[in-house]
Amino acid sequence: MIGRLNHIAIAVPDLTAAAAKYRDLLGAHVGQPQALPEHGVTVVFIDTGNSKVELLEPLGEASPIAAFLDKNPSGGMHHICFEVPDILVAAARLVEVGARVLGDGTPRIGAHGKPVLFLHPKDFDGTLIELEEV
Template identity: 55%
Template sequence: MASLLKAVAAVSGAVGLFSRLQTSAPKVKALSTSQSSHQVAGPVWNLGRLNHVAIAVPDLEKAKAFYENVLGAQVSEVVPVPEHGVSVVFVNLENTKMELLHPLGNDSPIAGFLQRNKAGGMHHVCIEVDDINASVMDLKEKKIRILSEDPKIGAHGKPVIFLHPKDCGGVLVELEQA
């Protein structure tokens, strides 16, 4: 009986300590970006699902073979996208895709990325939107920098825009028309 009373006292003490911790813990403020003027998108356009994560690779065939032969993923053929200065391969996953990027020539933005990151690495994330034109207008009003004046056709044959990494927490964000 004494051991039971000791156990109840220990639990009561722990519950009391937990209650004190809950009431004395400081409130955590929401994470904010450097621009406090960012607002949640209004009803004009909506953010959709993650379309892909793009990875710049120095050797496209080697990277393609790794995902296909080593990991067993379903992988597309190499597709040149001259409008963006890249060749791409899509690695299909159950819930999204990975886009392997390789430069088409020395003027490609991916060539510059690979000069700074010899082994390659994550380049951008792509998120679908339901209205690319409304998103462009809205984001410009919110002072988010867009890397091209107008949307361009991306690797999926749909309009895309890129948002400046300095306005997106250090991540290059691509928006694609759903």
């Protein structure tokens, strides 16, 4: 069902400083910050050639990333994102076998302008999984 690894997301307390590390220390191509108010984050994507790293910074106090950073003040891996050909088919199959889709189960538009869903980390060995339709 899952396809290519789309990205690994890392929550960071300072997006500008984190992006500079990837650009200046690792020589990576770093995209422009993108505010996603509906998700409560500002993101920057780092192109690694075969995948991406997504840096996430809280956007507002109600951001889910703010709660993550309260528990992990220096930041850390937040989720991994896999591509799926049909997000509704993938969600239905996962629910059918007992996996939990977060929220109300309705896909939302993600940072790439495509439908996304998140799966409960307790169902995937403590890792939050994002599915993105391609």
